């Protein structure tokens with residue numbers, strides 16, 4: 016049967032860039048652990064010269080991730096932070112960036128403590144109101160940089176509304192799509208110019224490797240980022256590329272379970288007597304639930320909740336057994352963390368207070384274990400409070 020239908024998401028995750036190896040027919044993309052490539056003569060080669068510049072395993076991963084985010088190309092880096100640093104390295108001294116005020120703590124740490132020293136300027140605004148973005152744009156603004164939902168407060172920004180402002184003001188919009196993955200949110204379809212991920216999280220999905228990606232919509236972006244891979248060298252190794260290629264094959268299946276269990280855990284927490292507040296866009300009580308339904312095709316498994324104090328948070332976190340206390344998110348295992356002392360420690364007490372990150376907040380990345388076991392574990396731990 017002939018059809019013009021585009022392959023669906025799960026099919027692209029398994030097959031885009033992951034075609035059988037032409038040499039052997041291997042269904043799995045080979046790992047090419049090589050630093051260099053034999054050349055046939057001066058300037059004569061098979062497309063690969065040196066692995067900082069390009070590597071066949073990396074090429075396949077970049078093709079795959081571009082297909083999943085519907086971009087024209089993707090460039091992978093050694094970590095999510097290396098990918099974000101590459102985006103900032105496309106700017107010049109004197110350029111200005113408007114950022115969300117509730118980003119992953121490592122991002123403002125890079126911006127304020129490293130890049131501001133090289134003459135880049137950053138303003139932080141509450142991007143959940145698109146008008147704040149418009150007001151913050153200056154003559155020298157080159158980028159608007161947002162995360163939606165935010166980490167850890169699960170505030171949403173309206174990607175389509177912000178992208179309209181960016182287009183009108185001739186500023187590029189970058190969206191960190193780590194929390195939702197391309198399975199539940201497609202920023203490029205909503206008008207974003209570039210999408211960034213920590214592949215360390217849902218794209219890899221197995222908590223066994225760090226990585227980052229920038230997905231581009233314009234050839235100039237892809238060229239500049241390829242140049243930065245070559246010039247600065249913060250590339251992803253062939254083995255780590257392979258881990259993401261392996262992990263991403265099950266992204267659709269994993270995200271379905273993450274989402275189903277995420278909703279169950281959020282409902283459970285919302286009705287638990289020891290929990291004071293739950294931040295999850297899938298709850299009807301979330302102030303931006305309507306936007307969540309419009310902009311995302313699922314709600315995912317990132318949930319933050321208020322235990323009331325550092326003491327309460329510590330009491331419960333010491334008791335969890337199925338949930339693993341640790342930084343990071345997006346793995347098959349349920350990971351639970353304490354934003355004030357972990358992901359957002361770099362903001363300092365004042366910085367955290369300004370955006371509403373309290374010492375009692377706990378963040379959970381619901382994994383794909385049996386959800387009854389996750390609920391029993393959380394119930395036992397919460398009842399220690």
Ligand SMILES: Cc1ncc(COP(=O)(O)O)c(C=O)c1O
Nearest residue numbers: 094095096119193213215225226
């Ligand atoms: C939303 C988000 N973006 C970026 C990063 C940075 O990624 P990496 O740890 O891979 O450098 C993280 C890390 O937790 C994150 O949560």
